Amino acid sequence: MITYPTKKNVYQRKRVSTTNRGMTLEALIDETNAHYLRENSAIIHKKPTPIQIVKVDYPARSMAKITEAYYKTPSTTDYNGIYKGKYIDFDVKETLSATSFPLKNIHAHQINHLKQVDAHGGIAFLLIAFKKHGTYHLLPYKNLDVYLTRAEKGRKSIAYQELCETSIEVREGFRPSLDYLKAVDRLLKQKDL
Amino acid sequence: MITYPTKKNVYQRKRVSTTNRGMTLEALIDETNAHYLRENSAIIHKKPTPIQIVKVDYPARSMAKITEAYYKTPSTTDYNGIYKGKYIDFDVKETLSATSFPLKNIHAHQINHLKQVDAHGGIAFLLIAFKKHGTYHLLPYKNLDVYLTRAEKGRKSIAYQELCETSIEVREGFRPSLDYLKAVDRLLKQKDL
Structure with missing residues (x-):
């Protein structure tokens, strides 16, 4: 959905940190991806949730109504x-x-x-939101891997402080609401070094 | 599904062109992608069909049963x-x-x-099966674009013969059943020139 600027939005802009507070992380990303697509800076889509369809009815000729289906476990990321x-x-x-x-x-x-x-040379990461702090963190797979290895013998979580030190912060903004490609740019620069 | 070689498969192997005749194109691609994943040569997945979920029942605590849903139009390829x-x-x-x-x-x-x-530098193409001929054709987006442009004023289809001349043939085989990455390799070589 394309949203056009209105007085209300301009007003909300001032309260930066609460601008998007009502939106889920997924909605923020969807809005951001739609923005990237409009600006032609990236083509990133959310994958649909995989569903196992069992029964379909056809109440009308051109209409298919699914009446029995179940969620399947995805095999990839979103x-x-x-x-x-x-x-x-x-x-x-x-x-x-x-x-x-x-x-x-x-x-x-x-x-x-x-x-x-990551092994095939793609850009792989997690985007982690700490709702209490209102912060967003791009954690590259390589750094995540360090925590996963540690978890085999020790701590099974990432402390907020250490996450801040080993991830790239993504700031909430206006449009796009969560400009994570800025963080990806920083990640790519690090890789070039 | 992993299929192990059996006498029957070995026998079927001899009748090359009919080996996979019972499988739909989608099944051939799924089998091929699973093969690529096992061999670690590529990570390619089919996107789930997008479904609009309207109603979900919970007949048991840990079970969600979708009782009303509809197909949505996808916004990308499969x-x-x-x-x-x-x-x-x-x-x-x-x-x-x-x-x-x-x-x-x-x-x-x-x-x-x-x-x-294609504009962002990705590998973009159609894989077209002519069932009557039992042939498969990788048509790079750039070549497809020529036909689309022509269609604006003239012919609204691609003749079999001209498709053969402007696409890369993909041969049906044993394992994987449709090794389209070979055709992609040829496409990448052409791009390097």
């Missing part, structure tokens, strides 16, 4: 696409904790997929 | 992923015609998406 000619792939996570992000929030298939993407 | 560090994106099409492929089989959102991917 977002992927192309940015600056590179393959980009990520998932988003939210936590209500103020102190740490529990690694059990990441599913095995997501870790496995991000690891493969 | 397949994407990463190959040799590059973003790859395509759709598959089948035709029963022996003489030509009608361009109306390609939806506007698919054309638009492939065009964007």
Whole structure:
């Protein structure tokens, strides 16, 4: 959906940190991706939720109504696409904790997929929101991998402080509401070094 | 699904052209992508069909049963992923015609998406199956674009013969059943020139 500037939006702009507070992280990303697509800076889409369809009715000739279906476990992450000619792939996570992000929030298939993407030279990361702090963190897969290795023997979460030090912060803004490609640019620069 | 070699498969192998005749094009691609994933040569997945979920029941605590849902129009193609560090994106099409492929089989959102991917430096193409001939053709977006432009004033289909001349043939085989990355390799070589 294209949203046009209105007086109300301009007013809301002033209260920066609360601008998008009503939106879920997923909605922020969707809005941001739509913005990137309009600006032609990247082509990134959310993958649909995989559904196992069991029964379909046809109440009218041109209409299919699914009457029995179940959620399937995805085998990948939720977002992927192309940015600056590179393959980009990520998932988003939210936590209500103020102190740490529990690694059990990441599913095995997501870790496995991000690891493969990273190995193939793609841009792979998690975008983690700390709702209590109102902060967003782009955690590159390579850094996540360090925490996953540590978790095998020790701590099974990422402390807020250490996440701040090992991730790239993404600031909430107006349009796009969560300009995470800025953080990706910083990540790409680091890789060039 | 992983299929292990059996006497039967070995026998079937001899009748090359009919090996996979019972499988739909989509099943061939899924099998091929699973093969690529196992061999770690590419990470390519089919996107789930987008569904608009209206009503969900919870007959048991841990079980969600979708009881009303509808198909949504996708905004992209069906397949994407990463190959040799590059973003790859395509759709598959089948035709029963022996003489030509009608361009109306390609939806506007698919054309638009492939065009964007191509412009961003991704590998964008259609994989077209002529069922009567048992042939498969990788048509790079740039070549498709020529036919789309022509269609604005003239012929609204691609003749079988001209498709053969402007696409890269993909041979049906044993494992993987449709090794389209070989054709992608040839496409990448052409681009390097």
